[in-house]
Amino acid sequence: METIDHAILIGAVVMTLGILLGVFSARFGVPFLLVFLGVGMAAGVDGPGGIRFSNTWLSFLVGNIALAVILLDGGLRTRFATFRVALRPSLSLATVGVALTAVLVGLFATWMLGIDWKLGLLLGAIVGSTDAAAVFSLLNGSGIRLKERVASVLEIESGINDPMAIFLTLTLIQWITAPAGLTVAALAMRLVVQFGVGGVLGVALGYCMANVMERVNVAEGLQAILICAGGCMVWAIVQTLGGSGFLAVYLAGMMVGNRDRAVSEDVMRAMDGMAWLAQSAMFLLLGLLVTPHRIWDVAVPSLAVALFLMCVARPVAVFASLLPFRFSAREKGFVAWMGLRGAVPIVLSLFPLLQGMEDSGLLFRVAFAVVLASLLCQGTTVALAARLARVLRPPYDEPLSRERLRGTRSPGLELMQFQVAAGSPMEDLRADQLELPPRSRLMTLARAGSLVPLEQAVLRAGDIVSVLAPAGSVPLLSRLFLVAARPASWDQASHDFLLDGQARLADVAALYGTRKLTPEEQSRTLEEAMLAVFSSPPVEGDALELAGLRLTVTRMEGPRVIQVGLLLPRNAAEDARDGKDRLWRMRGKMRGSVSRPWRRKP
Numbered sequence: 001m002e003t004i005d006h007a008i009l010i011g012a013v014v015m016t017l018g019i020l021l022g023v024f025s026a027r028f029g030v031p032f033l034l035v036f037l038g039v040g041m042a043a044g045v046d047g048p049g050g051i052r053f054s055n056t057w058l059s060f061l062v063g064n065i066a067l068a069v070i071l072l073d074g075g076l077r078t079r080f081a082t083f084r085v086a087l088r089p090s091l092s093l094a095t096v097g098v099a100l101t102a103v104l105v106g107l108f109a110t111w112m113l114g115i116d117w118k119l120g121l122l123l124g125a126i127v128g129s130t131d132a133a134a135v136f137s138l139l140n141g142s143g144i145r146l147k148e149r150v151a152s153v154l155e156i157e158s159g160i161n162d163p164m165a166i167f168l169t170l171t172l173i174q175w176i177t178a179p180a181g182l183t184v185a186a187l188a189m190r191l192v193v194q195f196g197v198g199g200v201l202g203v204a205l206g207y208c209m210a211n212v213m214e215r216v217n218v219a220e221g222l223q224a225i226l227i228c229a230g231g232c233m234v235w236a237i238v239q240t241l242g243g244s245g246f247l248a249v250y251l252a253g254m255m256v257g258n259r260d261r262a263v264s265e266d267v268m269r270a271m272d273g274m275a276w277l278a279q280s281a282m283f284l285l286l287g288l289l290v291t292p293h294r295i296w297d298v299a300v301p302s303l304a305v306a307l308f309l310m311c312v313a314r315p316v317a318v319f320a321s322l323l324p325f326r327f328s329a330r331e332k333g334f335v336a337w338m339g340l341r342g343a344v345p346i347v348l349s350l351f352p353l354l355q356g357m358e359d360s361g362l363l364f365r366v367a368f369a370v371v372l373a374s375l376l377c378q379g380t381t382v383a384l385a386a387r388l389a390r391v392l393r394p395p396y397d398e399p400l401s402r403e404r405l406r407g408t409r410s411p412g413l414e415l416m417q418f419q420v421a422a423g424s425p426m427e428d429l430r431a432d433q434l435e436l437p438p439r440s441r442l443m444t445l446a447r448a449g450s451l452v453p454l455e456q457a458v459l460r461a462g463d464i465v466s467v468l469a470p471a472g473s474v475p476l477l478s479r480l481f482l483v484a485a486r487p488a489s490w491d492q493a494s495h496d497f498l499l500d501g502q503a504r505l506a507d508v509a510a511l512y513g514t515r516k517l518t519p520e521e522q523s524r525t526l527e528e529a530m531l532a533v534f535s536s537p538p539v540e541g542d543a544l545e546l547a548g549l550r551l552t553v554t555r556m557e558g559p560r561v562i563q564v565g566l567l568l569p570r571n572a573a574e575d576a577r578d579g580k581d582r583l584w585r586m587r588g589k590m591r592g593s594v595s596r597p598w599r600r601k602p
Helices: 002-026 032-043 056-076 080-113 117-126 132-141 148-160 162-177 184-215 220-240 245-257 265-289 292-297 299-321 329-337 343-355 360-377 379-389 471-481 505-512 526-533 570-578 580-585
Strands: 401-404 413-419 441-447 464-470 497-500 543-546 549-557 560-567
Touching: 002 032, 002 265, 032 132, 032 265, 032 360, 032 379, 056 132, 056 148, 056 220, 056 245, 056 265, 056 343, 080 117, 080 148, 080 162, 080 299, 080 360, 117 162, 117 343, 117 360, 132 148, 132 265, 132 343, 132 379, 148 245, 148 329, 162 184, 162 245, 162 343, 184 220, 184 245, 220 245, 220 265, 265 343, 265 401, 292 299, 292 360, 299 329, 299 360, 329 379, 343 360, 360 379, 401 471, 413 471, 464 471, 471 549, 505 526, 505 549, 526 543, 526 549, 526 560
Parallel strands: none
Antiparallel strands: 401 413, 413 464, 441 464, 497 560, 543 549, 549 560
């Protein structure tokens, strides 16, 4: 009985220490996951804790369950709309990219570690895939907002690349231990089963889960537990049938998360806690499993492998995989740098240990060292890399609260609350004359704890307003009701004015264009002209130059470009502040293309 008490106390102390250190280290950009790994190692046999833990099977079990919950949570937050622009490049990265990374790392590891080339390829397969836990954690916790195409590719790639990594790892293990049973037909069938069974059953079982969640009315905490139980059940069923349980649980989560009535915001917050619990428990346990002094013995060659992976193999694989797609060199570079390694390589490195393979301990130690180097080098520089690559979306403040509107035929509507800030564009304007984004409506106005009738009311600083609007209107509404962020520098600014997508290109070019328009361009709107230039469907944040105009897609609804940002050269921008009357005179002609709340202030 005393042993159980001590075990519970030690577990609680280690978890608490990891969370508190994580909060402190986040100020310096150190990922939470790296902190949990460090705390686990400190509590282990070589650290002050002195805990002797060598249960590989338990670590493998906890790792698989945790990854299932993490991928389920990631799927719940993935919108169907992201697949419009990210599915094909993500599939290319998850297949061709993983295989190419594995081969390059395998050949380098063979030379650096002096091991058999088959064993080197196995190590390459183990560390070849990005980790969903690390990617989801850093994207959600770094506080940065990436361009939609880049963020979608990273999320979907990390969610679906596990089947290829598992296929390569199991195939190479069989090739090393029992090569007689390997045939080309068997390998092809295994790959098809991994992706096919995982994909089909993931969608089908996810559809069933979504229908159940829509009809079950229980407390939010129980709903989150029900979703986790269902996700683990999907993982187990698909794994039993030979498919990829990780792919299936990610797709199942996506099927549930895209049903408005299946999950609420409260359930999503509860799932966020479940995902953090899974990540922290998994990384603490994996930290306990490793023996740090044995990693130190292979530190130099492991660091060389990690640097080769981050600086050579991953970039080569990303640039080759994204070659057919419209990505800039900066975007490809950022995707390459975000190839974070985390729990997946460590869990995959347990396969050879469970098989009792020769040199399996070496593979585990090198994989662990690669994960540490990836989290330390890549994980701490996400924000810096995003700024250098210029893949950040314009910053904005979140509303006080937002709640998805349920039981409506209009998908994506949310009820949001904003506090009118002093100096904001909406201050001192009448409530019934506000110019809000399309499909947005002011619902209530509260002042000093009391509701104020909207008729004839004038907004004051400190008022609390409730707005019903599409989820994609948050950035625009934030700029309306909240104080604008400090203007960005010339090479980072996205726009000086916001224009309606239906404004005529000829009208805008007449003011700031530097070349004559072609006959086709003369009759086009901004939306039509931009869609004609883009070689693939654009996303918010995409920019181009047209007739000397620097235009950025700032808001989309489905495939439509609703709003366009116009970025002027600095001297023209200064002149524009004095020439706003010209734009106002053209307002009727341009169908409301320049809206007063977004004007620049002198």
